[in-house]
Amino acid sequence: MADTSRTELNHLGEFGLIERIASRIQLGQASTVKGIGDDAAVIDPEGLHQVITTDMLVQGVHFDLSYMPLKHLGYKAIVVNLSDVYAMNARPRQVVVALAISNRFPVEAIDELYEGMLLACGAYGVDLVGGDTCSSISGLVISVTAIGAAPREALVYRGGAREHDLLVVSGDLGGAYMGLQVLEREKAVFNETGAQPDLVGHDYILERQLKPEARKDVIDLLKKLDVMPTAMIDISDGLASEAIHIARSSALGVRIHDEKLPIDPSTFQTARDFNLDPSTCALNGGEDYELLFTISQADYDKIKGNPSLTVIGHITDKASGYALVDRQGGQHELRAQGWDAFLRKG
Numbered sequence: 001m002a003d004t005s006r007t008e009l010n011h012l013g014e015f016g017l018i019e020r021i022a023s024r025i026q027l028g029q030a031s032t033v034k035g036i037g038d039d040a041a042v043i044d045p046e047g048l049h050q051v052i053t054t055d056m057l058v059q060g061v062h063f064d065l066s067y068m069p070l071k072h073l074g075y076k077a078i079v080v081n082l083s084d085v086y087a088m089n090a091r092p093r094q095v096v097v098a099l100a101i102s103n104r105f106p107v108e109a110i111d112e113l114y115e116g117m118l119l120a121c122g123a124y125g126v127d128l129v130g131g132d133t134c135s136s137i138s139g140l141v142i143s144v145t146a147i148g149a150a151p152r153e154a155l156v157y158r159g160g161a162r163e164h165d166l167l168v169v170s171g172d173l174g175g176a177y178m179g180l181q182v183l184e185r186e187k188a189v190f191n192e193t194g195a196q197p198d199l200v201g202h203d204y205i206l207e208r209q210l211k212p213e214a215r216k217d218v219i220d221l222l223k224k225l226d227v228m229p230t231a232m233i234d235i236s237d238g239l240a241s242e243a244i245h246i247a248r249s250s251a252l253g254v255r256i257h258d259e260k261l262p263i264d265p266s267t268f269q270t271a272r273d274f275n276l277d278p279s280t281c282a283l284n285g286g287e288d289y290e291l292l293f294t295i296s297q298a299d300y301d302k303i304k305g306n307p308s309l310t311v312i313g314h315i316t317d318k319a320s321g322y323a324l325v326d327r328q329g330g331q332h333e334l335r336a337q338g339w340d341a342f343l344r345k346g
C-alpha cells in the first residue's frame with residue numbers, strides 16, 4: 001500500500017521531531033519562564049502551592065487505536081490530567097508529555113496526536129513546556145504530567161469530608177462507559193463480518209468516551225457561588241470507587257441514593273439495549289471525569305436547583321460504612337467495582 005502522505009519517523013530524527021513539535025507551540029502562561037528547548041522547563045510558582053499529577057496511557061490497556069483517532073487520544077491524554085488538577089481545586093498551568101513511539105507510526109500520526117494535545121492545551125489555557133521522546137518496540141505509551149497552582153487555603157483534599165456533609169456530583173454519569181460498549185460492539189461486529197460500524201444516534205455517549213472534558217466550568221461555578229467543597233475527587237474509575245475514596249480518606253461513611261443518580265437519557269437507553277442496569281453503569285462505569293465533592297449542609301441553598309450539580313447522598317459516621325439505598329429504600333453495601341486498569345481489555 002503506497003501512501004504518499006507518509007513520512008517515516010527516522011527521516012526526521014528525534015531532534016527534528018522535537019523542533020517540529022516546538023514550532024507549533026505558543027506559550028501563554030505568565031508563570032511559564034522557559035518552555036521546550038533547554039534541559040528543563042522553568043516555572044514561576046508566583047507564591048502559590050504547586051499541584052503535580054501524572055497519568056500514563058498505554059496502547060492496548062487504556063486505549064484502542066482501532067476506534068480512537070489519534071487527535072482524540074491526544075486531547076484525552078491532556079484532559080484526564082487536567083481533571084486531576086481541578087479535583088484539587090487548583091488551576092492547571094503547564095504540562096509535560098513523554099512519548100514512547102513505535103517507528104511504525106509515521107510523522108503525520110505524531111502530528112495528529114499533538115494536534116489533539118495542543119487543542120486541549122488551548123481550550124484550558126495550559127502551556128506544553130517539555131517532554132521526552134523515545135522509541136517503543138511494542139505500542140504507543142503517552143505519559144502526561146500536569147502542573148497546576150492554587151493558594152494554600154484553596155486546595156481541597158479527599159480527606160476533608162465531615163459527617164452530615166452532602167455528596168454532590170457534576171454532570172451525568174455512565175455515558176463514557178456506554179460509549180465504550182458501543183465502540184467495542186461495533187469493533188467485534190466489524191472483525192466478524194466486516195460490516196461498517198453503526199454509530200448513528202450515539203453521539204453523546206461516544207463524545208463522552210472519545211472526547212471527555214475536565215470540569216473547569218464547575219470549579220469556576222463553585223467559586224462564583226462561594227461554595228468551598230470540604231473534599232473533592234474526579235471520577236475516573238467510577239462513582240462508587242471515588243465515593244469510597246472520599247469516605248475512607250476522611251475516616252467516615254457514605255450513603256448514596258440510587259434514585260438521585262444523574263443519568264442522561266441516551267446513556268439510560270443504551271444501557272437498556274445492552275441489558276445492563278443504568279444505575280450500575282453510573283456507579284461503576286469509569287472515565288466520566290465529572291467532579292465528586294462534599295459540601296457543608298449550610299451551603300445547600302447555594303447549589304440547589306443548579307442544572308450542573310446533583311446531590312446524590314451524604315457523609316455518615318464511620319460505623320455506617322459505605323451504603324447504597326435502592327429505589328425501594330433497601331440498603332446495600334456500596335462496592336467499588338470500578339474497572340481495574342490492569343484488568344481492562346484493550
Ligand code: ADP
Nearest residue numbers: 018035036037038039097099129130131132133
Ligand atoms: P535531554 O536529552 O536533555 O532529555 P531532550 O532532547 O529529550 O533533552 O529534550 C530537549 C527538549 O525538548 C526539552 O526541552 C524537552 O522537554 C523537549 N521535549 C523532548 N521530547 C518532547 C516531547 N515529546 N514533547 C514535548 N517536548 C519534548
Ligand code: MG
Nearest residue numbers: 131132133134
Ligand atoms: Mg529527554
